[in-house]
Amino acid sequence: MSEVVVVGSANVDHRLVVADFPAPGQTVKAVEFDTGPGGKGANQAVAAARAGAKTQMIASIGADLAGQSLRQVLSQAGVDITKVQVSPGVPTGAAYVMVNGAGENSIIVAAGANGDLSAADLATLSPGDYVLLQLEIPLELVEEAIFKAHSRQAKVVVNVSPVDDRTRPFLGLIDVLLVNELELGQVAELIGLSAAEADVAVTARAVAKKLGNTVACTLGAKGALLVTGDELLAVDAPRVTAVDTTGAGDTFAGYLVAGLAAGDPIPDVLARAVAAGAIAVTKPGAINAVPLAAEVDRMLAKG
Numbered sequence: 001m002s003e004v005v006v007v008g009s010a011n012v013d014h015r016l017v018v019a020d021f022p023a024p025g026q027t028v029k030a031v032e033f034d035t036g037p038g039g040k041g042a043n044q045a046v047a048a049a050r051a052g053a054k055t056q057m058i059a060s061i062g063a064d065l066a067g068q069s070l071r072q073v074l075s076q077a078g079v080d081i082t083k084v085q086v087s088p089g090v091p092t093g094a095a096y097v098m099v100n101g102a103g104e105n106s107i108i109v110a111a112g113a114n115g116d117l118s119a120a121d122l123a124t125l126s127p128g129d130y131v132l133l134q135l136e137i138p139l140e141l142v143e144e145a146i147f148k149a150h151s152r153q154a155k156v157v158v159n160v161s162p163v164d165d166r167t168r169p170f171l172g173l174i175d176v177l178l179v180n181e182l183e184l185g186q187v188a189e190l191i192g193l194s195a196a197e198a199d200v201a202v203t204a205r206a207v208a209k210k211l212g213n214t215v216a217c218t219l220g221a222k223g224a225l226l227v228t229g230d231e232l233l234a235v236d237a238p239r240v241t242a243v244d245t246t247g248a249g250d251t252f253a254g255y256l257v258a259g260l261a262a263g264d265p266i267p268d269v270l271a272r273a274v275a276a277g278a279i280a281v282t283k284p285g286a287i288n289a290v291p292l293a294a295e296v297d298r299m300l301a302k303g
């Protein structure tokens with residue numbers, strides 16, 4: 001089975017649950033506050049491992065309690081952490097996650113040690129392996145990892161989040177571009193398409209055509225779609241009650257890439273990733289909300 005290597009961020013998430021997001025200048029009281037493991041890279045690595053993929057993570061954490069705890073969480077989830085580096089004198093990355101009454105989130109990330117990740121050792125990649133990246137680490141490293149992965153005939157999946165103008169030159173080198181609806185519009189604008197008047201399927205088709213890659217777009221409670229060439233596959237999400245959408249896209253990403261790496265049929269891969277993301281929104285937190293494969297099986301069996 002092909003391996004999944006996640007090159008990305010690991011954060012401690014400070015979660016503040018509020019009735020409504022504060023307006024600029026407004027102070028609101030949190031109804032709940034906690035901290036937990038997160039970071040788009042770590043969330044996706046745990047999801048890929050829980051989905052059954054042989055998963056390795058390349059990341060940078062601080063020499064602090066948050067970093068130690070992240071290593072433990074990743075390792076317990078079955079992620080190979082031998083290439084998780086410790087950056088002395090820099091705190092582990094942190095995210096400040098506001099969650100409102102509808103389970104929606106608003107996130108600010110502080111890179112911390114993620115900004116120190118300066119090398120991605122991808123020498124052990126084999127043809128057919130998958131490299132999964134996001135944009136919470138230095139962009140030069142993302143670009144370098146894409147070239148290294150291709151030189152070893154591995155596939156590259158990039159969750160273009162948070163969207164950054166400087167990614168434009170290498171968007172066409174990505175095999176599978178992973179975005180949510182908002183990010184899809186941002187990418188469309190970045191590559192000179194007018195996203196504003198088109199619906200999401202039209203935009204996804206246009207982006208996939210212009211970049212010559214596969215586009216996977218999560219649609220929240222509406223599921224997800226995947227466009228390759230002229231083919232568009234859409235999967236509805238199971239109905240669930242959302243308590244916290246944080247990390248649901250990452251859960252989708254990890255399950256999607258694990259399914260691709262296993263060579264499973266694409267409709268099954270997409271359905272499984274959507275179901276996993278749907279379960280994640282029913283639980284608070286990021287990594288703590290990533291479902292085990294058995295939970296996803298049960299959700300799919302319910303139909």
Ligand code: RIB
Binds near residue numbers: 095247249287
């Ligand atoms: O995608 C959710 C993640 O974004 C959170 O876990 C937070 O750490 C930020 O990276």
